[in-house]
Amino acid sequence: MKFSEFINTYARHPHYEAPTGDQLNAKSWQTEAPLRMLLNNLHAEVAEDPEQLIVYGGTGQAARNPEALLKIIEKLLELDDDHSLLVQSGKPVGMVRTHPEAPRVLIANSNLVPHWANWEHFEKLKSDGLMMYGQMTAGSWIYIGSxxxxxxxxxxxxxxxxxxxxxxxxxxxxxxxxxxxxxxxxxxxxxxxxxxxxxxxxxxxxxxxxxxxxxxxxxxxxxxxxxxxxxxxxxxxxxxxxxxxxxxxxxxxxxxxxxxxxxxxxxxxxxxxxxxxxxxxxxxxxxxxxxxxxxxxxxxxxxxxxxxxxxxxxxxxxxxxxxxxxxxxxxxxxxxxxxxxxxxxxKGFVPEYIRPLFCEGKGPFRWAALSGDPEDIYVTDKALIEAFPENKHMIHWLEEAKEKIAFQGLPCRICWLGMGEREKAGLIFNELVKSGKVKAPIVIGRDHLDCGSVASPYRETEGMKDGSDAVSDWPLLNLMSNTAGGATWVSFHHGGGVGMGYSQHAGMVVLVDGTDRAERCIRRVLHNDPAMGVFRHVDAGYEEAIKTGTDFSLII
Incomplete structure (x- = not known):
């Protein structure tokens, strides 16, 4: 499909829709996947304000402006497996030489040198067309609706x-x-x-x-x-x-x-x-x-x-x-x-209720069926229920979700999985795609609200046991680990969830297309990502994390 035809079909501003089915528009699924998820972020069922490219969270955008969005789409359609696209606050700025197991897209959103990291300086840059607010999964193209x-x-x-x-x-x-x-x-x-x-x-x-x-x-x-x-x-x-x-x-x-x-x-x-x-x-x-x-x-x-x-x-x-x-x-x-x-x-909800889960490497594991067929999600639901029969809480969630949740845009699912579980689930999904039980590839991502990807002293890292609430080395290490591990696209943002000056956080998405390449990447990424949460909480002195780290041989 020619670029102009693709735009007329899927991206006539402000009307955006992800392609579906098992046929490629881009050169590979590694670039087709971010293309579809970007457009899905802006689907009218998903985004709060497609006219302004706002996905959620007040002003969280998927791209800086319609012109930048068109250029991102154009480059994703052209991109091969030996290059990666650089996106700076919603605008494509270059391509670098990489390799087939490197991320195809590298994204940085809203990042400012700390002294200038405030809404006033950001708004000045935004008004000059130099920046956008990426929130968390808006600017990293893995928002899946409510x-x-x-x-x-x-x-x-x-x-x-x-x-x-x-x-x-x-x-x-x-x-x-x-x-x-x-x-x-x-x-x-x-x-x-x-x-x-x-x-x-x-x-x-x-x-x-x-x-x-x-x-x-x-x-x-x-x-x-x-x-x-x-x-x-x-x-x-x-x-x-x-x-x-x-x-x-x-x-x-x-x-x-x-x-x-x-x-x-x-x-x-x-x-x-x-x-x-x-x-x-x-x-x-x-x-x-x-x-x-x-x-x-x-x-x-x-x-x-x-x-x-x-x-x-x-x-x-x-x-x-x-x-x-x-x-x-x-x-x-x-x-x-x-x-x-x-x-x-x-207090905030993390120290009150969620931190014990973070210590086990647990967090919001989400996936999307690029086929557009809800049945593919139901197949994955069934596979997880069979794979984790002891996880009654997860099974209850999946059964309730199937009955009560209306899909928005591409069919998607989320459930909280921890260390060991995420890698196992990813490999199961890869086999489902390889065998044809799922009709087209899947992408696996997560919210940035996760165990080892965020520094946010009024949210995810509030009240850390060792006082390290504001240390943002951890999301940077998460970004580097997922890049080295072979996530399909990675991102690093400033300000998501709590606003400019108050957080830094990393995102990742990995493609599941049934190939041996995907299996290798899944094994690395879906081990490294939750392991970062365990490392972070072991270092802070949490006993639950130390036990998990010992069980998975993560303690050094």
Whole structure:
């Protein structure tokens, strides 16, 4: 297919769609795979705003601008197995000589020298056309819609239930704000975990999207109606999710006034970006858009004050009994800057619930069927259930996911797997492709929210045992290990999840095409990647990690 024909078929801005089937458009599956996943990131079912190339997280983009995107597509169609494409903050800048088992694409997004690593300097560069914000899986082309964060959110809610409620969230109310690209996973995660759910978002379109994709059950603009629905469902022990259009701070204030105290309270608004992600409580969406453009300084000031007010209500909920935690959007830091001096009185979700999993090298293992056929995902589901019969938690998740999750764009799946399990799963998938039981190749990636790929002191590395929260050598070592191991594309970003200046993180994706080359790469990458999580936590002194490291002969 000629370049112009390919663009007209799959990439007429803002309408993007990944090719499907088993026929190549590029020269090999090593370049076809990143091409399809890039376009899938921008599919209308997946991306929040394809017009602006925004995938999720406020302003997280897949490419810097439409012209840069076209050039990336052109080069991926031309690229051979002896070269790799360099992408700098969403723009292709060159090709380097490599080899068939090297990454085909090397991506760096939003990285700034530390002294200049802030939103103000970034926005200046962005306005000059020199940079984009890659978030995490937006700029690394492995976002899979709300399912991507869904299982991590589910794992968190289940762990919260285990820790505080004897593993039973029935008759428990979970309240949160933010139902966008990341937060939109919360309602389904909560109901899958057994809780009654109330989620609040100022943008009705975001809630409607979760209705359309079966992530949320009911929607209303009326606070009293929402309160009635959730209290009835809670009393009846029903796992029902309600989306309320409104400001989360205002809703928390009303719930406090009415003495409706949820058992669990968190937040996934896009607070990491005070200007483009968060809407101050005293502005409508229309007013917020206008003020962003006319006076960004005033907007940020109002946003920080609103976050302080928001967190103040969360703190009061916590005093009255809510199990309250930060879900990794930097809300506490900006609330602190806005005047709430006790913002850090509640912890983040990683030290509270997830770190023991990280110590075992566990994290969000995700894969996509490049064929476009959902049946290929169901084949892989079945294969994992057969391969890990002892992992009852994973099996429950896969069975629930098949029944309740609507695919967005290419059919994809995610489940948390640890050291040893990821490599085993990858090799099984390679055999499925080789034997034809899966109709076309698969790609395996993960969220950057992983055991050994992130330095983020207000999220993944908050409260490390040895005080090494801000040490970012680890994601750099992760990047180098996966590059040396032969991942199909790798990335290194700044600011994902919590905003500019607060995190650095690495991503990887490996192709599964049934070949011997793929098997060699899978063995290296899907060993090295979780091993980095074990190395990181062994070094910090965690006993669980030391045991895992000993079991897998990783201790040196």
């Amino acid at each position: 399912q991507g964060i869904l299982q991590g959110t589910y794992e968190t809610f289940v762990a919260c239930g285990e820790k505080h409620f004897n593993g039973d969230l029935k008759h428990k109310l979970l309240v949160t704000g933010g139902l966008g690209g990341m937060g939109g996973a919360q309602p389904l995660a909560a109901t899958m975990a057994g809780a009654t759910f109330l989620g609040v978002d100022v943008d009705p379109e975001r809630i409607q999207k979760r209705i359309d994709t079966r992530y949320i059950d009911k929607m209303t603009y009326d606070y009293e109606e929402a309160k009635k629905w959730v209290l009835e469902a809670k009393n009846n022990g029903e796992a029902v999710s309600i989306g309320l259009v409104g400001d989360i701070g205002n809703v928390l204030e009303k719930l406090l006034h009415d003495n409706v105290i949820p058992e669990i309270l968190t937040d996934q608004t896009s607070a990491h970006d005070p200007i483009h992600g968060y809407v101050p409580h005293d502005l409508s969406l229309k007013e917020a858009k206008a003020l962003r453009q006319s006076n960004a300084t005033l907007y940020k000031e109002k946003s920080l004050k609103s976050m302080a007010r928001h967190v103040g209500f969360m703190l009061e909920m916590m005093k009255r009994g809510s199990k309250t935690f930060d879900y990794g959007n930097n809300l506490r830091e900006f609330a602190y800057q806005g005047g709430e001096k006790n913002a850090f009185d509640f």
